[in-house]
Amino acid sequence: MRRAKMIPWWLLIVVAVALMVSGCGDSGGNDMSNLSGAWQNPSTTQKVTINFSSDKTTIVVGDKTLSVTMKPLTSDNYILRISDTSLGEKEWKLSRVWDDTGKSFMLKFEHDGETENLERVKI
Numbered sequence: 001m002r003r004a005k006m007i008p009w010w011l012l013i014v015v016a017v018a019l020m021v022s023g024c025g026d027s028g029g030n031d032m033s034n035l036s037g038a039w040q041n042p043s044t045t046q047k048v049t050i051n052f053s054s055d056k057t058t059i060v061v062g063d064k065t066l067s068v069t070m071k072p073l074t075s076d077n078y079i080l081r082i083s084d085t086s087l088g089e090k091e092w093k094l095s096r097v098w099d100d101t102g103k104s105f106m107l108k109f110e111h112d113g114e115t116e117n118l119e120r121v122k123i
Contacts, residue, residue, distance in 0.1 A: 039107055078095070
């Protein structure tokens with residue numbers, strides 16, 4: 001009889017742990033891989049490509065490929081450190097901006113005193 005009363009508690013604990021492990025309600029976390037890909041400023045058609053597929057993180061702005069070091073500030077905000085011979089040392093900011101449903105996002109790209117909103121380029 002006592003064993004039958006304990007089953008609902010164990011079931012509740014198992015379900016709670018499964019939801020935590022599966023990341024239910026995850027808004028991207030520290031997963032920077034979903035930032036990889038082609039992005040575009042719809043008002044200027046400026047393209048930005050972020051690549052995490054290699055050992056080195058690169059960002060392509062226009063036709064210039066830059067090696068960057070990305071440091072997460074929060075789960076949705078990152079500092080990009082660029083060291084380039086022609087540009088010098090730069091620190092830019094990249095932020096995910098989620099839509100009202102929390103299912104998709106755009107990027108806010110702050111660089112050189114400018115802020116651009118970037119949308120994922122659909123292929």
